Amino acid sequence: MNRKRTAQSAFFNLRFVIWLLMALTGVALALLGFGTFAVPAASMKQSGQRYTANSIDPLVPAGFDCSKIHELGIDKQENLRAGAIMIFCGEAQGGSASPAGTSSRFVQKLLQPLVYGTMDVDLITGTETFPHVTQSETFTAGNPDNPLQIVVAYNDSRGNALGASVSTDGGNTFTRLTPSPFLNTGEPVILYNKPSQTWFTACLDGGCGGLGGYKSTTPWDPNSWTHYCIYTGGPADRPSGWADNNPSSPFYGRMYVSWNDFARGQGIFVRFSTDNGVSWTNERQITASFIRNVQITGDLATGDVYIAGMDEGGGGFPHNDSNLIFRSTDGGNTWTNTYTGPTFPGPGVGFVGYFAVMFPDGGGYWRHEGWGEPAALNGVVHLVYAQHGNGSDPGDVYYIRSTDGGVTFGTPFKLNTDATTRAQWQPSLSAATDGSLFATWYDERETDSCTKGNPAVPCYRKWGRKSTDNGVSWLADMPFSDVVSPLPDQVDPGIVAIYAGDYDYGSSVLNQHLHAWVDGRVTINGTSQQDAFFDREPSGAGTPTPTPTPMSCSVTSQLCGRILAALNPPSVFVVDVTDPVDPATLDSSDFTVNGIAANSFSLSNGNTTISFSFFPSPALPGGNVMHIPAGAFNCGNGPVLEFTCAFRYFPPRPRPTPSPRP
Numbered sequence: 001m002n003r004k005r006t007a008q009s010a011f012f013n014l015r016f017v018i019w020l021l022m023a024l025t026g027v028a029l030a031l032l033g034f035g036t037f038a039v040p041a042a043s044m045k046q047s048g049q050r051y052t053a054n055s056i057d058p059l060v061p062a063g064f065d066c067s068k069i070h071e072l073g074i075d076k077q078e079n080l081r082a083g084a085i086m087i088f089c090g091e092a093q094g095g096s097a098s099p100a101g102t103s104s105r106f107v108q109k110l111l112q113p114l115v116y117g118t119m120d121v122d123l124i125t126g127t128e129t130f131p132h133v134t135q136s137e138t139f140t141a142g143n144p145d146n147p148l149q150i151v152v153a154y155n156d157s158r159g160n161a162l163g164a165s166v167s168t169d170g171g172n173t174f175t176r177l178t179p180s181p182f183l184n185t186g187e188p189v190i191l192y193n194k195p196s197q198t199w200f201t202a203c204l205d206g207g208c209g210g211l212g213g214y215k216s217t218t219p220w221d222p223n224s225w226t227h228y229c230i231y232t233g234g235p236a237d238r239p240s241g242w243a244d245n246n247p248s249s250p251f252y253g254r255m256y257v258s259w260n261d262f263a264r265g266q267g268i269f270v271r272f273s274t275d276n277g278v279s280w281t282n283e284r285q286i287t288a289s290f291i292r293n294v295q296i297t298g299d300l301a302t303g304d305v306y307i308a309g310m311d312e313g314g315g316g317f318p319h320n321d322s323n324l325i326f327r328s329t330d331g332g333n334t335w336t337n338t339y340t341g342p343t344f345p346g347p348g349v350g351f352v353g354y355f356a357v358m359f360p361d362g363g364g365y366w367r368h369e370g371w372g373e374p375a376a377l378n379g380v381v382h383l384v385y386a387q388h389g390n391g392s393d394p395g396d397v398y399y400i401r402s403t404d405g406g407v408t409f410g411t412p413f414k415l416n417t418d419a420t421t422r423a424q425w426q427p428s429l430s431a432a433t434d435g436s437l438f439a440t441w442y443d444e445r446e447t448d449s450c451t452k453g454n455p456a457v458p459c460y461r462k463w464g465r466k467s468t469d470n471g472v473s474w475l476a477d478m479p480f481s482d483v484v485s486p487l488p489d490q491v492d493p494g495i496v497a498i499y500a501g502d503y504d505y506g507s508s509v510l511n512q513h514l515h516a517w518v519d520g521r522v523t524i525n526g527t528s529q530q531d532a533f534f535d536r537e538p539s540g541a542g543t544p545t546p547t548p549t550p551m552s553c554s555v556t557s558q559l560c561g562r563i564l565a566a567l568n569p570p571s572v573f574v575v576d577v578t579d580p581v582d583p584a585t586l587d588s589s590d591f592t593v594n595g596i597a598a599n600s601f602s603l604s605n606g607n608t609t610i611s612f613s614f615f616p617s618p619a620l621p622g623g624n625v626m627h628i629p630a631g632a633f634n635c636g637n638g639p640v641l642e643f644t645c646a647f648r649y650f651p652p653r654p655r656p657t658p659s660p661r662p
């Protein structure tokens with residue numbers, strides 16, 4: 001690899017030319033401009049006053065009022081523009097350089113044999129110019145018409161814009177598009193549209209004043225990408241996208257883009273295109289208030305579309321999260337919130353502003369709320385996410401599975417099997433049409449401590465786990481990346497210091513799982529820094545001893561379906577649970593009859609039998625319905641499944657006295 005520092009003066013000249021072009025087109029001062037350029041390294045505290053952004057910082061709107069940060073939700077947005085405003089207003093720190101060491105780049109040697117995956121590939125080819133050397137937050141897609149063609153998009157602080165690297169040899173090698181064709185866009189989404197054989201980035205787009213990107217049929221050619229818009233109506237954040245490339249799907253060719261809309265109540269919105277990206281006028285509002293748009297995906301067989309959302313419990317740390325699923329079965333026209341899961345403690349060790357962080361370094365580093373990725377095949381819906389572990393363990397990675405199209409999910413299954421209290425976080429998941437799943441995540445089980453930026457302190461590795469039966473069982477968890485990476489620093493002063501990428505969207509092409517991540521093995525100026533890396537895993541079986549995904553715990557009652565004849569209506573209802581109940585999560589109101597909550601409960605039989613008592617009896621003559629909502633309490637390793645069943649109650653009728661037998 002030939003990596004040299006370029007003269008800073010040349011870089012500043014280039015930046016000035018780009019800025020001038022943008023200023024002339026009015027883009028630079030657009031309220032929604034973002035994804036470009038650094039703010040001054042020496043930002044000062046400017047909260048509570050109105051300031052006019054100077055020409056050095058086109059990301060910050062002229063006259064932006066720093067007191068409006070919370071009202072506008074700037075503090076919980078993830079895009080680079082919002083980060084630049086936070087830095088400008090003194091509400092967040094930009095990155096800074098660690099003490100300089102040698103100026104050469106140093107690549108660590110392979111430390112362990114390969115297990116999952118093949119040889120890791122560094123996506124950041126070409127020159128890196130300190131301090132604009134941060135590349136992370138990846139979105140990966142392959143071309144089903146030519147699986148040798150793979151594109152990984154990521155945030156690239158070279159221009160503080162979207163970057164992408166393209167492979168034309170099936171992922172053995174990649175070339176970073178240089179110069180980046182993706183001016184004034186960021187937050188990576190990359191889609192391939194099969195009917196038109198066209199690649200689309202679908203990002204936050206300052207030129208559109210909302211969402212848009214660039215498209216090309218020859219993605220390896222930086223000059224081939226042409227600009228287009230998806231949405232022009234206001235501040236967007238956290239975009240995701242999915243393309244239906246299944247010719248058997250009733251919605252073949254549709255492309256979907258979802259985002260959090262901070263101009264309209266912070267809710268999740270979706271736009272979709274039915275004409276291969278020519279127009280994107282179809283818009284649906286998914287939520288009325290703030291639920292994080294974690295990621296969108298679709299069923300590779302049926303064309304149903306799913307959005308995974310997260311309620312972050314108001315942020316901070318500690319805080320509780322819950323997972324939500326939204327589903328469309330009609331090509332994006334209508335959407336249903338099919339699932340709202342139980343709350344669980346979010347991962348992390350502390351917080352900076354709104355966001356929880358995974359490391360204490362520098363006052364807090366690597367913001368993460370537990371976000372993962374959904375996948376779907378044949379009506380089976382999968383989701384991986386992270387939650388806080390036991391005691392001091394900052395995070396574990398969990399998998400939940402639904403066999404009814406995202407309505408109910410089974411018991412959460414912890415994918416990392418280590419016995420340590422080290423962190424696992426920020427998981428990715430891909431499904432392939434052969435029924436294989438591949439989950440990957442960041443994992444520090446092999447180390448005792450981490451030091452941001454220090455190349456002498458190995459910290460984490462990407463680990464993975466595969467299922468070959470659509471999530472019924474899982475093979476062993478094993479390393480995926482080849483090196484235990486140092487914790488990379490974020491040295492670019494124009495990007496918030498806590499940033500190490502918010503997601504890594506994995507996907508499949510034919511029977512290959514394609515995953516990318518941020519890695520710190522490459523040093524610049526003696527500091528471990530962020531590079532996006534890639535590897536792939538074939539869908540076939542690995543080790544022969546899969547572990548079953550546990551079934552959910554569920555409730556039964558002997559009263560279900562029965563006709564109860566008794567003088568007095570029943571006031572005590574006994575239910576049996578397949579696994580012991582966690583008493584701390586149980587409440588009398590978890591159980592209702594005809595919508596009336598119980599007044600008290602008692603546990604027996606090793607916490608597997610619950611007696612709910614009412615005063616007076618809720619039962620009526622005729623039909624009655626007992627109900628426990630999904631996730632009302634925890635049993636076994638997770639939330640209980642929904643329980644609904646009916647019984648009939650009849651007071652005894654007067655009968656004729658039987659004749660005495662002869």
Ligand SMILES: [Ca+2]
Pocket residue numbers: 389393394395396420421422423424
């Ligand atoms: Ca852990």
Ligand SMILES: [Ca+2]
Pocket residue numbers: 114116117118119120480481482535
């Ligand atoms: Ca590897």
Ligand SMILES: [Ca+2]
Pocket residue numbers: 124128133134135529530531532
């Ligand atoms: Ca880099």
